[in-house]
Amino acid sequence: MPRWEPQRNRVQDGNPRTFRTTLLMNRSPSDIHPASRSAAPLRSTARWQSVWGVTVLFTVALSVMFVLLSHVPLWHTDLWGHLQYGEILCTEKAIPATEPIMPLAAGVPFVDSAWLSQVIAFKVFESAGVAGLQCLYAACITACCGLLLWLSHRHGRGPVISLAAVAVWLALEWQQLPVIRPQLAGAVCFLALLTCLSQRRYSVSVFVIVTGLMLLWANLHGSFIMGLGLLSCFTLGRAIDVVRRSKRLTAIAHDTKTRQLLVLTLCGGLAVFVNPYGPQLYFHVLTFARNPNLADLTEWKLLSFTSQQGQIFAAAVIFLIPMLYFSPRRITTAEILLLTGLGAATVWTSRMIVWFAPIAAYVFALHGGALWNRYVFHPRPRPLGTPRRNWARTTLVAVAIMTAGAFSPLGRLIWSGPPVDFNAAVSSQTPVAAAEFLLERQPAGQMFNTYEWGDYLSWVGHRHAQRWPIYVASHAHLVPRQVWVDYMALIGAPADWEQRLEQYDVQTVVIDHRNRSALISRLRASDHWTLVFEDDIAAIFIRKHP
Numbered sequence: 001m002p003r004w005e006p007q008r009n010r011v012q013d014g015n016p017r018t019f020r021t022t023l024l025m026n027r028s029p030s031d032i033h034p035a036s037r038s039a040a041p042l043r044s045t046a047r048w049q050s051v052w053g054v055t056v057l058f059t060v061a062l063s064v065m066f067v068l069l070s071h072v073p074l075w076h077t078d079l080w081g082h083l084q085y086g087e088i089l090c091t092e093k094a095i096p097a098t099e100p101i102m103p104l105a106a107g108v109p110f111v112d113s114a115w116l117s118q119v120i121a122f123k124v125f126e127s128a129g130v131a132g133l134q135c136l137y138a139a140c141i142t143a144c145c146g147l148l149l150w151l152s153h154r155h156g157r158g159p160v161i162s163l164a165a166v167a168v169w170l171a172l173e174w175q176q177l178p179v180i181r182p183q184l185a186g187a188v189c190f191l192a193l194l195t196c197l198s199q200r201r202y203s204v205s206v207f208v209i210v211t212g213l214m215l216l217w218a219n220l221h222g223s224f225i226m227g228l229g230l231l232s233c234f235t236l237g238r239a240i241d242v243v244r245r246s247k248r249l250t251a252i253a254h255d256t257k258t259r260q261l262l263v264l265t266l267c268g269g270l271a272v273f274v275n276p277y278g279p280q281l282y283f284h285v286l287t288f289a290r291n292p293n294l295a296d297l298t299e300w301k302l303l304s305f306t307s308q309q310g311q312i313f314a315a316a317v318i319f320l321i322p323m324l325y326f327s328p329r330r331i332t333t334a335e336i337l338l339l340t341g342l343g344a345a346t347v348w349t350s351r352m353i354v355w356f357a358p359i360a361a362y363v364f365a366l367h368g369g370a371l372w373n374r375y376v377f378h379p380r381p382r383p384l385g386t387p388r389r390n391w392a393r394t395t396l397v398a399v400a401i402m403t404a405g406a407f408s409p410l411g412r413l414i415w416s417g418p419p420v421d422f423n424a425a426v427s428s429q430t431p432v433a434a435a436e437f438l439l440e441r442q443p444a445g446q447m448f449n450t451y452e453w454g455d456y457l458s459w460v461g462h463r464h465a466q467r468w469p470i471y472v473a474s475h476a477h478l479v480p481r482q483v484w485v486d487y488m489a490l491i492g493a494p495a496d497w498e499q500r501l502e503q504y505d506v507q508t509v510v511i512d513h514r515n516r517s518a519l520i521s522r523l524r525a526s527d528h529w530t531l532v533f534e535d536d537i538a539a540i541f542i543r544k545h546p
Contacts, residue, residue: 054159058149059397061163062142063404069138070408072178074130076430078474079121079180081455082114084462086122089115095276099478101458103446103469104504108478111277111284113222117182130425131409133180138408140184141177144169147191148358151198152365161372165365172316172357175309176299178427183354186223189213191358193227197234198362202260207267214268218275222285226355231268233341235261237334244333289349291477293484303350313346313353316360327367328374335363434510434538435460441532442466445507445546450516451476451487453538457510471504493518498528509541 081101088100095112099105112118124132145166152162170177173187193213196206210231217224235258242255252258275281294300304310320339324331338359345352405411409420423432431453439460446469449457454473461468472479472487479487486500491511494500497519501509509529511519513536523529523541533540 054153056396056400057159058146058153058162059400062146062149063400065145066138066142066404067407069141070134070410072134072137073427074133074137074425074430075179076427076456077179077181077452078455079133080459081473081475082118082182083122083125084455084459085112085115086118086120087462089119090122099475101470101475102454102473102479104471104483105478105480108480110478111281113218113275113277113281113285114182114185114220115276116216116219117185117221121182128410128413129420130422131413131420134420134425135408135410137180137184140188143188144191144358147188147195148361148365151191151195151362152369155198155366155369158369158372158377160377161365161369164368165361168316168364169357169361171312172353172360174312176351176354182221183223186217186221186226187354187358189217189220190223190226190230190355193217193230194358194362197230197261197264202257202264207264210264211267211271215271215274218272218281222281222288223355224272225282225285228265228269228272229341230338231261231265233337234334235265237332237337240333288477292481293476293479296484296488297476299351300349303347303353309350309353313356317343320360320363323364323367323371327370329367329370331367335359335366339363429512429514429537430456431510431512431538433535434533434540437533437540438468438508438510439464439466443468443508443542445469445543446505447471447508447510448490448501448504448506449510450512451491453510453512471506491516491519493522497522498526507543507546510538512538 084101089095089112095115096110099108099110121133121136124136128135148166148169149162152165153159176183193210196210196213199206214224214227217227238255238258238261239252242251242258243249245251272281273279277284289300303313305314339356342352342356342359346356406415409425412418413420426432429452435457438457447457448471451472452474454470457468458470458473472483476484483504486503490497490500509523513520520539523539524531528544529541530544531539532542
């Protein structure tokens with residue numbers, strides 16, 4: 001019988017890996033020898049619980065999530081602008097030096113930090129249409145959830161805590177998730193980097209993966225700067241923890257993991273230089289948020305605690321504070337730096353919740369799992385020996401993945417099913433009918449359009465070899481300041497709205513009913529404008545006497 005005392009030898013945070021090590025240290029050689037093993041039924045049951053059950057449960061959960069997300073309508077904002085940029089890149093084989101979509105932004109320098117994401121999205125659309133875009137979107141979010149599940153379970157947290165951590169991430173990200181943009185690629189890279197850094201030991205493969213990941217991230221989206229921040233927080237946090245425990249500043253130089261983290265940070269920082277702009281990309285990303293146009297966008301404003309997103313953020317913070325206080329697991333300095341830094345950044349700019357959410361889910365998995373293992377569920381020691389390959393488990397996992405693919409829009413397309421209806425594949429606020437009307441009656445002169453629709457209108461015109469002179473698109477930082485100021489004034493229907501439109505020689509107005517009803521009322525009452533199209537979403541006016 002093994003000589004061990006459960007209460008005295010149980011690890012502080014309930015980690016089953018350490019618990020198994022303690023059990024091994026207290027066993028005699030006869031207990032470990034294969035001939036003396038008599039707990040085959042226990043090993044079989046444990047294998048079902050730790051391998052069979054968890055693997056199948058997570059695979060089924062992720063498969064169901066992929067199917068549901070693959071039927072989410074494509075958003076009507078900057079997705080279409082990124083597709084147009086991707087087509088321009090593929091056609092011209094080069095990144096334009098100035099803004100290529102908005103005529104009023106002609107000559108504005110164009111720094112495309114998401115060029116690789118745009119090319120990938122366009123190639124997917126060119127091959128599989130909107131069904132491919134829906135599956136690409138679902139794959140990004142499912143990959144994030146899969147990384148969180150694996151990260152949580154690898155640290156010894158059970159399936160309940162792992163699934164709860166995913167729920168925390170989804171709740172915090174919910175208002176950002178419907179918007180399909182290159183930022184999703186950045187979210188996948190962020191979680192992949194967090195998974196690498198959370199390992200107990202760093203092998204050579206970790207250095208290769210982190211370097212390649214940062215190189216890829218720098219070309220996928222400008223949020224790579226968050227990856228460098230993550231590396232820096234882990235490095236600084238480890239150094240502070242070493243000094244706190246040893247009471248000596250020189251101990252940092254002798255700590256292997258601190259040196260490894262420092263090398264990882266340097267490798268990641270140097271890998272970012274491999275991009276079309278070189279080191280200048282750093283300057284562009286760091287100064288991007290200073291653009292005054294962004295201050296008028298909701299996602300760049302202070303987080304409002306009266307909004308649903310603000311209330312979820314506040315609830316997460318209120319829940320995490322006592323959990324960390326009562327956690328039997330030691331709180332690392334890196335966790336404190338990341339939570340406080342990204343939490344403050346989220347309050348300052350609500351868009352930063354995209355990066356706070358995975359850190360909150362990660363901390364919840366570690367410390368919530370420690371509390372769960374201590375007070376609710378005491379994990380059993382894992383079975384000794386290497387688990388055998390189980391073909392039934394592999395078959396179930398493969399069937400779940402194939403079923404998810406078959407029920408996705410892309411699966412229906414592959415199996416010659418009914419084609420995906422474009423109107424059903426896009427969001428309800430997409431001006432599909434208005435764009436079709438404009439195709440029949442090509443707008444003459446300058447157009448004034450809703451900010452959120454500029455990308456879609458430009459994309460439709462571009463696909464039909466027509467360059468519609470849109471007023472603004474969702475890349476607000478590329479809009480000249482005076483043009484943006486006039487746009488913000490015009491949507492409020494000021495007294496001099498007609499003079500402002502004449503200043504830009506606007507001949508066509510395409511606006512939405514939801515948020516621009518005041519301007520629509522003024523256009524209806526004016527003797528200089530005629531309503532030529534209207535549905536539940538949009539209204540189109542043209543000038544009577546151009």
